[in-house]
Amino acid sequence: MIFTETRGNDGTRDARVSFSAALLSPIASFGGIYSPETMPALGPEFLAKHLPSSYKELALALLQHLDIDIETQILQQALDLYDRFDDATDPVPLVRLDEKLFVSELYHGPTRAFKDMALQPFGLILSALAQQQDQHYLILTATSGDTGPAALETFRDRANIRVVCLYPDGGTSDVQRLQMVTEAASNIKVIGIRGNFDDAQSALKSLLSSKTFNQRLGTLNISLSAANSVNFGRIIFQMLYQFHCYLALVRQQAIELGEQVVLHIPSGNFGNALGAYYAHRLGLPIAKIVIASNANNVLTEWIHTGRYDLSNRELVTTTSPAMDILKSSNVERVLFDLFGAVRTQDLMRQLDDQGYYQLEPQEHEQIKDIFAADFCSDEEGKHYIQQAFAKGYLVDPHTATCFKTCQSAQYRDQVNILYSTAEWTKFASVMDNAINGSEPASDQQALESVAAAAGIKVPETIADLFEKPIAHPDVVEKQAIESEILKFLEPGN
Numbered sequence: 001m002i003f004t005e006t007r008g009n010d011g012t013r014d015a016r017v018s019f020s021a022a023l024l025s026p027i028a029s030f031g032g033i034y035s036p037e038t039m040p041a042l043g044p045e046f047l048a049k050h051l052p053s054s055y056k057e058l059a060l061a062l063l064q065h066l067d068i069d070i071e072t073q074i075l076q077q078a079l080d081l082y083d084r085f086d087d088a089t090d091p092v093p094l095v096r097l098d099e100k101l102f103v104s105e106l107y108h109g110p111t112r113a114f115k116d117m118a119l120q121p122f123g124l125i126l127s128a129l130a131q132q133q134d135q136h137y138l139i140l141t142a143t144s145g146d147t148g149p150a151a152l153e154t155f156r157d158r159a160n161i162r163v164v165c166l167y168p169d170g171g172t173s174d175v176q177r178l179q180m181v182t183e184a185a186s187n188i189k190v191i192g193i194r195g196n197f198d199d200a201q202s203a204l205k206s207l208l209s210s211k212t213f214n215q216r217l218g219t220l221n222i223s224l225s226a227a228n229s230v231n232f233g234r235i236i237f238q239m240l241y242q243f244h245c246y247l248a249l250v251r252q253q254a255i256e257l258g259e260q261v262v263l264h265i266p267s268g269n270f271g272n273a274l275g276a277y278y279a280h281r282l283g284l285p286i287a288k289i290v291i292a293s294n295a296n297n298v299l300t301e302w303i304h305t306g307r308y309d310l311s312n313r314e315l316v317t318t319t320s321p322a323m324d325i326l327k328s329s330n331v332e333r334v335l336f337d338l339f340g341a342v343r344t345q346d347l348m349r350q351l352d353d354q355g356y357y358q359l360e361p362q363e364h365e366q367i368k369d370i371f372a373a374d375f376c377s378d379e380e381g382k383h384y385i386q387q388a389f390a391k392g393y394l395v396d397p398h399t400a401t402c403f404k405t406c407q408s409a410q411y412r413d414q415v416n417i418l419y420s421t422a423e424w425t426k427f428a429s430v431m432d433n434a435i436n437g438s439e440p441a442s443d444q445q446a447l448e449s450v451a452a453a454a455g456i457k458v459p460e461t462i463a464d465l466f467e468k469p470i471a472h473p474d475v476v477e478k479q480a481i482e483s484e485i486l487k488f489l490e491p492g493n
């Protein structure tokens with residue numbers, strides 16, 4: 001598979017690169033990103049052939065079909081990390097809620113959110129490539145909660161990789177913060193910032209353009225890479241479970257092989273939805289990909305009207321913080337795939353310059369052919385959490401947004417798959433409020449109170465977090481970040 005740049009080539013770098021090159025250095029010309037040049041359709045026999053395959057067998061067959069420049073042995077080691085999920089024989093369980101409604105639970109990895117699905121194998125591959133090239137990489141991340149823990153978990157103690165993770169102090173759940181600050185490994189640095197997520201992100205941006213910082217990285221012989229979903233090394237692992245859960249439906253005899261299904265995806269940066277889009281392009285029978293949003297409903301507007309408009313929007317904080325995003329990076333890859341690099345550059349420039357773009361009617365039709373969308377307020381989300389709980393199912397506030405989209409009458413006759421992106425434990429306070437009407441004083445209290453109401457125990461991995469020693473106590477002002485990081489990077493550290 002060859003990768004090319006979504007906004008065209010500026011003449012300073014290769015216009016066509018391999019998978020490993022796109023993974024190590026994910027930023028392309030004109031601020032674009034790398035995308036597959038073509039999607040090699042799977043033959044119709046592929047699905048039938050893999051009906052009996054395990055998750056790992058299916059994943060390996062798909063990766064081999066995509067023909068990426070990573071040795072099979074490394075791919076196998078990367079996929080073996082799914083053995084660490086709750087059930088090694090079924091890392092992504094499919095739960096039946098009613099005759100036509102299924103939940104694909106993507107959160108059974110070590111940090112209890114779907115970020116593990118891609119970051120676990122990605123971390124191993126990045127480290128393997130870095131070692132082969134005898135190069136050292138620094139991964140800088142700013143997180144509002146789920147990416148940070150999953151990135152630390154995958155890169156912990158990996159050779160040739162160091163990770164710095166910035167989080168807004170007070171801007172994550174207690175569980176998410178503890179997952180980060182208790183992560184003790186010599187190649188990891190976690191820093192709390194006085195400010196919100198935007199402050200953390202802008203601190204990261206100014207660091208990336210800081211002269212002293214880049215000079216120091218140069219003398220230490222460290223390159224920068226990125227672990228967010230602009231990196232195709234993550235997206236590729238989000239194409240695989242789409243096939244797995246489709247085949248699970250066939251095995252459970254909920255559908256016939258070849259029958260189309262409707263996917264409902266709680267979306268933020270559009271990585272999960274992009275994986276579904278590519279799966280569709282490869283030939284998976286998907287009738288619609290329904291994009292669920294919270295009150296930050298820019299994607300709903302885009303899909304309904306063809307207008308992507310940031311010009312009079314402010315980010316609002318919601319009870320589904322991993323979806324509090326206005327500029328969804330991976331939409332760009334859909335534009336590129338459908339309309340090409342010239343048009344994508346034009347649209348992204350309009351978005352940067354005037355804060356919006358409007359698709360042409362025939363372009364908008366192409367988007368609506370495959371995507372549909374709706375959004376769910378916090379109040380509605382709370383209602384869906386209660387409703388699911390009354391039926392004995394615990395659903396986190398992100399996944400709850402999909403309970404709204406799948407209400408729509410137009411999908412009633414089809415089989416619907418709803419993607420569940422987090423375990424309830426990560427957002428215990430919201431859960432406790434919805435289920436018990438409480439205003440819990442802490443996540444720890446909320447975890448106990450929800451577990452009691454559900455008649456279960458707080459999962460051990462989560463309960464243990466409150467007992468672990470804090471490895472990263474630092475909370476600093478924005479101005480102090482650069483020196484903190486440089487201290488961490490000095491030889492001997």
Ligand SMILES: *Cc1c(COP(=O)(O)O)cnc(C)c1O
Binds near residue numbers: 115266422
């Ligand atoms: C990251 C995340 C999302 C959003 O996924 P995207 O791929 O960025 O659209 C949704 N829910 C949870 C819990 C997440 O952690």
